[in-house]
Amino acid sequence: MAFLTRAAREGAGRTAIFLGTSPWASYGELARRVAALAAGLGRLGLVPGDRVLLLQRNAPEYLEAMYAAWWAGLAAVPVNAKLHPREVRHIAGDSAAKVLFAGPEWREGLAAALDGLEPPPRVIESGGAEYRAMAGGSGNAEPAAVAPGDLAWLFYTSGTTGRPKGAMLSHANLAGMTASYFASVDEVPREGRLLHAAPMSHGSGLYTFTHLARGAAQVVPESGGFEAAEVLLLLETHREVTLFAAPTMVRRLTDAARASGLRAPGLRTLVYGGGPMYRADIRDALDVFGPRFAQIYGQGESPMTITALDKEHHADAAHPRHEQRLASVGRAHDGIEVAIRGDDGRGLAVGEVGEICVRGPTVMSGYWKDPEASARALRDGWLWTGDLGALDADGFLTLKDRSKDLIISGGSNIYPREVEEVLLAHPAVAEASVVGRPDPDWGESVVAFVVARGTRPAPAELDGWCLEHIARFKRPKEYRFLDALPKNHYGKVLKSELRRQLSQVNGGAASRAVD
Ligand code: AMP
Secondary structure, rough: OOOHHHHHHHOOOOOEEEEEOOOEEEEEHHHHHHHHHHHHHHHOOOOOOOOEEEOOOOOOOHHHHHHHHHOOEEEEEOOOOOOOHHHHHHOOOHHOOOOEEHHHHHOOOOOHHOOOOOOOOOOEOOOOHHHHHHHHHHOOOOOOOOOOEEEEEEOOOOOOOOOOOOOEEEEHHHHHHHHHHHHHHOOOHHHHHOOOOOOOOOOOOOHHHHHHHHEEEEEEEEOOOOOOOHHHHHHHHHOEEEEEEEEEHHHHHHHHHHHOOOOOOOOOEEEEEEEEEEEHHHHHHHHHHHHOEEEEEEOOEEEEEEEEEEEHHHHHOOOOOOOHHOOOEEEEEOOEEEEEOOOOOOOOOOOOOOEEEEOOOOOOEEEEOOOOOEEEEOOOOOOEEEEEEOOOOOOOEEHHHHHHHEEEOOOOOOOOOHHHHHHOOOOOEEEEEEEEEEEEOOOOEEEEEEOOOOOOOHHHHHHHHHHHHHHHHOOOOEEEOOOOOOOOOOOOOEEEEEEEHHHHHOOOOOOOOOO
16 A cells, blocks of 8 residues: 555645546545544454455445555455356355445345355445444554565456456565556556546456556546446546456447547547457547557456557557557566467467466466465466467467367367457457357367347358358358347356357257358
8 A cells, every 4th residue: 555655645635536527535535534444444353364355336435445455454355246146155255255345236135145154244335324434533544564475456257167266466466567557558647547437346446556656546437337428428528547448348439439429538548458359349449549549468367467569559550560469469568478388388489379378476376265276377387377379479469269269170270269350340240259069070160159230141141251251161150140249247258158058059940050
């Protein structure tokens, strides 16, 4: 919390948090409230190292409670407020959180989320009477001393399969992440603002440090979530705004800007990541908003920090490899090493596809209470990300889907992403996701799930399109049309769910083979 005390000392009267367009707290007020909340947590019997679970939509109180945990030397466990109560119960039980700050929207669902937990965490409703009394009390002037390796953030990975695991992130990991952002993504001016349009339990919350470190302000939308129209309006008022967004949010912002004519004059930098961005979508976004985009590739295990494609790379349209670069996730962040390794652990050459491995100050120390998963992910001093990719001669990394998403048909590797890129370039395709289906002859065959843009295109039309753009063996053997792709709470397509749908209907009436 050194960032917060420094900002409060250097500019106590400056606004630290806006709610919408209105100032919500100055740095001086924020530091006082955070210190008071921290003292309240101490009175509840929490001791350094204990976990505090945060379960609410984006709100100013979210930031306060998170900072209060750190002020008291505790570890924060930010949980996506859109999770199912059963998922919340798993995280609350696994982390053995002693206190849970819950948003008012959880009043109803909380009993189910805590059912059977022994002992249950002490619940404090964010912004409620007890909370207000705590935040209005008095507190220690200085934050608790922490060691760089102490647990700061237990990051439950969103994961598209299996139970979430808690990546243990230390204060040193988060400091490394912040320094790396300044070095490789963007600077933050003192007048800058961080707009929390994406969930604070994930990337947006992790970026809180960049703005705290500069004594800049943070803006919480009044909706507490992402609404494209609201974001565009906030970007009419605030200036020098940075925001983190998942690729689906970028798509929606671009569409909303086109429809409204608003062009986000206040946007300084939109950092996107967390899932694949399709070339057609980023080109469109660049057309509408100009070169104000940076991409990062990271994962909970090395938060927000593996590679970055900065604004200059986006803008450099004259570069002979500009197109390939736009389809990549950029180069290793400063201070981070990226290597591509084969199954046998051997380093692979430029252009070869293998598992992406990462080493550097941001890499987690392991998964909470899960030595086996930790040993699988952390080997020989490297984090094995589970993502596949290849480096080019300039060090740009291109992702090739997670190992489990790779389709092997007739002995050939097919990267779904490549097929999806082609389908998405078709004007009648709004969204596409490609998975493999077990096939007696081929091992697996390629199936495309498609959301149409307007009138549904004929499978034969899409087949012809694919034949024009990719190798014959890569093209989908079957198309299925959906109104929407199943996604998790961070907007990532749930390929496991698509595979499940395939296994339920055995090549029957619901499937439309290409004919
Ligand atoms: P999480 O731990 O929930 O942040 O998920 C991290 C995973 O999201 C990574 O391992 C990647 O599979 C994926 N991911 C993150 N950033 C990107 C990106 N820029 N492009 C494509 N996939 C990404």
